Amino acid sequence: MxxxxxxxxxxxxxxxxxxxxxxxxxxxxxxxxxxxxxxxxxxxxxxxxxxxxxxxxxxxxxxxxxxxxxxxxxxxxxxxxxxxxxxxxxxxxxxxxxxxxxxxxxxxxxxxxxxxxxxxxKRSELAERLMELVASSDVGRPREQRFAIKSGGAVYFLDAEEIDWIEAANNSVRFHAGGKRHLMRATIRSVEEQLDEQAFARIHRSTIVRLDRIRKLVPQEHGDYLVVLRDGTELRMSRRRREELRARLPC
Structure with a gap:
């Protein structure tokens, strides 16, 4: 190391x-x-x-x-x-x-x-590379519409359209959907690759947001922005992601 x-x-x-x-x-x-x-x-x-x-x-x-x-x-x-x-x-x-x-x-x-x-x-990185290889050989594959989340011995299926935003949590990701939180063992990069890029955007190295959940962008000091969702949740957006997000939102 x-x-x-x-x-x-x-x-x-x-x-x-x-x-x-x-x-x-x-x-x-x-x-x-x-x-x-x-x-x-x-x-x-x-x-x-x-x-x-x-x-x-x-x-x-x-x-x-x-x-x-x-x-x-x-x-x-x-x-x-x-x-x-x-x-x-x-x-x-x-x-x-x-x-x-x-x-x-x-x-x-x-x-x-x-x-x-x-x-x-490292194991997760190797798995991600394998997923990328598989994805590159199947360009027509549809984006993920639901995620299978294990909880208490059961499996809960979360539809992508239910998701408000997603955050990285160590070696897992946490989905925020309708006021509820769901934890899944995965990397935020692998989840991002499964989402519809027209509906979701990465706003920080550890945060993905559903575009239609955004209410407003609030400028902060030093060129940073705060992303405010419809439910009042406030998320920090990194400067390098700012222009990309603004270009994808309707004026």
Whole structure:
């Protein structure tokens, strides 16, 4: 796995680099001492795993994650001396949260989690490539009109026209339909490929929305937009998706 270390304290970076050096499958591809440098390095190096300090001068760890908008995103392990950030770390789908000072054993547990997620991601990626190969050999295949969702031993069929919006949830996707939520084991990319591209649009690396559910677009600071649905749900739209979506909506 390619690993990037981000911490404003050189000694903290050295500690993590030393622990990683014990593992042949971990390759440190770079280190950053600030959030701004981290964003630049992550985009350039495309690491699989990032050890990211939360509290840094200027751009903090959470701002780094928000600024990336990569697909796929690297795995994030937050490392900080402040435990009050733990809940926020998992809200942004961090793989783990290391509270400084951490033991070698605790660090090893974090690496084990990262390896497991990485392996699952690779399997999913191979499956997606196979699906793409099958799809390319059957151009006339109709788009998916319903999804089979397993729930409590039963199978629930969700029609595509019922879906309001979809979000990525670790190695699954969550369908939002009529105020209800349905979880299915899949990647958001594989689901997107099955949807009618005339009816749905990707507005963020982790969000797909049904176009006829959009009520309005609200401009925010720095060129960002808020997508407001008919039921009042507010979704963030990344800047690079903005023009594509505006072109597909009626004036």
């Amino acid at each position: 390619k690993v990037l270390i981000v911490d404003d304290e050189p000694l903290a970076r050295e500690v993590i680099a030393g622990l990683l050096a014990r593992h042949e499958d971990m390759e440190v591809v770079g280190q950053a001492g600030s959030g701004e440098d981290a964003i630049e390095l992550i985009r350039a190096k495309q690491p699989d795993l990032v050890f990211l300090d939360v509290q840094m001068p200027g751009c903090d760890g959470f701002e780094v994650v928000r600024a990336l908008e990569l697909d796929p995103m690297p795995q994030i392990v937050f490392a900080t001396a402040f435990d009050e950030h733990a809940l926020r770390a998992f809200e942004v789908h961090a793989v783990d949260y290391l509270l400084k000072p951490f033991s070698d054993e605790r660090f090893e547990q974090s690496l084990a989690r990262a390896r497991a997620v990485h392996a699952a991601s």
